[in-house]
Amino acid sequence: MTAAGPAAEGLRQRKARQTWTAINRAARRLALERSVDDISVQEIAERADVSVRTVFNYFPSKEDAVLGVRDLPPPPVSVARFLAAPGPLLDDVVALAFDSLRENWGGFTETASAAAELGELLEKNAKLVQRIAKAGERFEGQIVEVVLRRVDDRLQAKVAVAVAGRLCGLAVEQWVRGGAGPGGRETLEEIVAAFRRSL
Incomplete structure (x- = not known):
């Protein structure tokens, strides 16, 4: 997201922000349902409807995905x-x-x-x-x-x-x-x- 905010975003930035948010929310909800140690990047990817590779493109670890x-x-x-x-x-x-x-x-x-x-x-x-x-x-x-x-x-x-x-x-x-x-x-x-x- 740019400092100017979502209104100034182009399509690519908006989609990237939406993907980032979907991964973060999926990871956070899974961690709340169980625990961070009991979830996998594969589960995060499935819940966010993205690939595992996409998760790692946005976050270096599942902990970072949970925290955002x-x-x-x-x-x-x-x-x-x-x-x-x-x-x-x-x-x-x-x-x-x-x-x-x-x-x-x-x-x-x-x-x-x-x-x-x-x-x-x-x-x-x-x-x-x-x-x-x-x-x-x-x-x-x-x-x-x-x-x-x-x-x-x-x-x-x-x-x-x-x-x-x-x-x-x-x-x-x-x-x-x-x-x-x-x-x-x-x-x-x-x-x-x-x-x-x-x-």
């Missing part, structure tokens, strides 16, 4: 906005991280019921939590590299990204626990405001 985590670079439009932004660094890093999170974690824009399903799966499966943690490390590394295009200090970039990442993480936690609407931007803004009041 992608490994995409930050959206170019968001990077350009960040690099041109005159605002406080932390605010701009939070916006960049949040946009990148939405691009990389397709489920983050889904419904409250999808969030509840994801929350249930994370509570039941430590392997999924570890998978998200690893994806988070890669994600933070990508954001740090973008921030370094605006500031020269690697430590400053890492600190800004770590803080922004944790603030975005709190928004995701609220979403997964049913305390925020799809996408969580309003919740993120409340969290950032609470953070600023704490300083």
